[in-house]
Each structure stands twice: as structure tokens, then as C-alpha cells.
Amino acid sequence: MELEMKFQKLKDNIQGLKSVAIAYSGGVDSTFLLKVAADVLGNKVIAITAKSTTYPEREFKEAVKYIEDIGAKHIVIISEELEIEGFAKNPIDRCYFCKKELFSKVRKVADDNNINAVLDGSNADDVSDYRPGMKAANELRVISPLKDAFLTKDNIRELSKRLGLPTWNKPAFACLSSRFPYGNEITVEKLSMVERAEQFLLDLGFRQIRVRHHGDIARVEVNAEERNKFFSTEMMDKVANELKSIGFKYVTLDLLGYRTGSMNEVLSDKEKNSVEALD
Numbered sequence: 001m002e003l004e005m006k007f008q009k010l011k012d013n014i015q016g017l018k019s020v021a022i023a024y025s026g027g028v029d030s031t032f033l034l035k036v037a038a039d040v041l042g043n044k045v046i047a048i049t050a051k052s053t054t055y056p057e058r059e060f061k062e063a064v065k066y067i068e069d070i071g072a073k074h075i076v077i078i079s080e081e082l083e084i085e086g087f088a089k090n091p092i093d094r095c096y097f098c099k100k101e102l103f104s105k106v107r108k109v110a111d112d113n114n115i116n117a118v119l120d121g122s123n124a125d126d127v128s129d130y131r132p133g134m135k136a137a138n139e140l141r142v143i144s145p146l147k148d149a150f151l152t153k154d155n156i157r158e159l160s161k162r163l164g165l166p167t168w169n170k171p172a173f174a175c176l177s178s179r180f181p182y183g184n185e186i187t188v189e190k191l192s193m194v195e196r197a198e199q200f201l202l203d204l205g206f207r208q209i210r211v212r213h214h215g216d217i218a219r220v221e222v223n224a225e226e227r228n229k230f231f232s233t234e235m236m237d238k239v240a241n242e243l244k245s246i247g248f249k250y251v252t253l254d255l256l257g258y259r260t261g262s263m264n265e266v267l268s269d270k271e272k273n274s275v276e277a278l279d
Contacts, residue, residue, distance in 0.1 A: 003155055008151035011040050017117040017143070019044035021110035023102060024074075025055075026063025028153070029121030029169040031070075032160045033146055037119070038072045046113060047072050048106045050079035053188050054098075054175040056195050058202075066167065077105050081177065082188065092132070093180045098175070099133035103140040118142045124152045126133040170207040172260060179213050193247050198244050204235075208258050216249035 014037050022037060024030045024047040026130050038044045051060060054160065059176065067074045079102050087097045103118065110118050120137060122144040137144065153172075160168035175240050179194045180186050190213055197211040197218060206226055212219040220239070222229070230236055230253055240251040 006149045006151050010145055013148060014040045014144050019108055019116045020048045021048055021118050023106050023120045024049050025067055026059055026171050028167050029123055029156055031066050031165055032156050033121050034072055035070055035163055035165055038070050043173050045072050047074045048109050050077050050102050052080050054081055054177045057237035060202055065079055075109055079105055088186050090180055090182055090184055090186050095133035096136050098260050101227045103142050107140055120144055122147045123156060124150050188265060197243050198248050210258055218243045218248040218251045219254050221254045223260040227257050
């Protein structure tokens with residue numbers, strides 16, 4: 001399907017909803033969705049952002065700024081995942097519990113404000129990865145208009161650039177809970193270690209980064225084209241010393257570089273299907 005046709009399908013679908021509440025993180029997808037919805041529906045749009053220990057402060061501040069630029073109504077809610085029973089133990093369906101909590105609260109805000117539909121920023125590429133959170137979205141009747149219009153991440157970046165959105169080339173982001181191997185307990189202290197380590201790398205000029213928390217070990221992922229920045233003893237020493245000061249005992253570089261969902265690489269098809277079969 002041609003990009004213009006996809007874009008028109010998206011706008012038509014949103015128009016038909018009359019009023020929407022968008023689960024808004026400030027990322028590429030949700031910012032684009034918010035912009036289009038605001039253009040189509042005007043003041044019949046609410047952006048809802050959830051603050052928690054898994055959501056870095058830098059991301060929250062950027063999200064607030066984007067919404068101010070777009071001019072949409074913004075409501076901030078608290079959604080503390082670590083208080084959800086079983087979440088901190090980090091099971092393979094962790095994202096289901098997180099999204100169920102989030103979408104339940106977004107749904108309540110929507111109902112309280114007489115909003116017809118709740119939307120999220122899932123796109124057409126998301127169906128190819130292991131995403132148990134989609135089960136929660138289905139249960140709570142959350143609509144994914146970007147996915148329904150067959151818009152891929154590349155499509156969304158291209159259209160975002162056309163619309164002048166500053167997020168068009170923003171690096172991909174996922175909540176900090178995704179930095180831990182399944183089964184490894186998630187705590188506030190560990191989340192803080194990851195956030196501080198990633199902020200340090202961003203301050204050094206790296207764009208797409210992840211610091212995966214493997215107990216005493218920090219496994220650093222950067223974009224493939226940025227790996228050569230580590231071929232310097234000065235850079236290696238700087239990163240290692242800082243991450244050790246944060247609390248890691250060993251600091252490693254993932255030789256394959258950043259790739260989305262790297263923690264899912266250890267899951268067997270049987271494990272993935274055992275969760276997805278619950279849909």
C-alpha cells in the first residue's frame with residue numbers, strides 16, 4: 001500500500017472515532033499519532049502519560065515539551081509497575097501486567113472525560129516481535145490505528161519528518177524494565193543504575209543505547225555504526241570507570257550492537273507461544 005494511502009487511512013480511521021485518549025510516551029510513534037489525531041480531531045484529543053520508576057525523567061520532560069508544541073491537552077497519571085503483584089519478579093509475560101495496569105488507568109481517564117476510544121502507538125512492525133502487552137491491549141479494547149493503517153516505523157519516521165516533528169529521527173526507546181533478563185528481579189535501585197548509566201552514554205554523544213543489567217555485569221549495546229567509538233582506550237576506561245562507580249562490577253560491550261528485543265533472543269518459540277496462546 002502506498003504511503004499516502006496509508007496516511008489517509010490513518011486519518012479516516014481517527015476521524016471516525018470522534019474523540020480519543022492516547023497512551024503517550026513521547027516516542028516516535030505516539031508523538032506522530034498525537035499530532036495526526038490533534039490535526040484531525042482538534043480538542044477532542046487527550047494525551048495521557050504515565051510516570052513511574054521505569055520511565056526515565058529525560059523521556060518525561062521531552063514528552064511534556066512535545067505536547068506543549070502540539071498544543072494538546074495532557075494528563076499525567078502514576079502507574080508504578082513495581083507495585084503490581086508479580087511484576088518485579090520479571091516473568092516472560094511481564095509486559096502484559098505493565099500494559100494491563102497502564103491501559104486500565106488510561107481507560108478510566110478516558111471514561112471520566114467522555115472520550116470514545118483509547119489509542120496506543122503500536123505500529124505494523126510490532127507484530128513481528130514478542131509483545132505480550134498486546135494481549136492487555138486487546139482485553140481493554142485499545143485501538144492501534146498505526147498498525148491498522150499498516151504503517152511501519154520507517155513510514156512513521158518519514159511522515160513525522162514531513163510534519164516537522166522533532167521526534168522523526170529520535171532513537172527507539174523502551175521502558176527500563178526491558179534491560180533485565182527474564183527471571184532477574186527488578187528493583188528501584190537497579191532501575192536507577194540503568195538510567196544513570198544510559199544517561200552517561202547519551203551525554204557522551206551516543207544516540208541509540210541500552211545498558212542491559214546482568215547482575216554485576218553491565219552489557220552495553222550501541223548502534224552498529226557507533227561501536228567503533230569504543231576502539232579507544234580513553235573511551236573504554238571512561239565508560240568502565242563511570243559504570244563501575246554506579247555499581248556494576250564488570251562492564252562489557254555487546255559486539256553485535258543494539259537490536260530491539262535482544263532480551264527475547266533467549267526465549268524459545270514454546271515459551272513465547274505459551275503466553276500468546278492466552279489471547
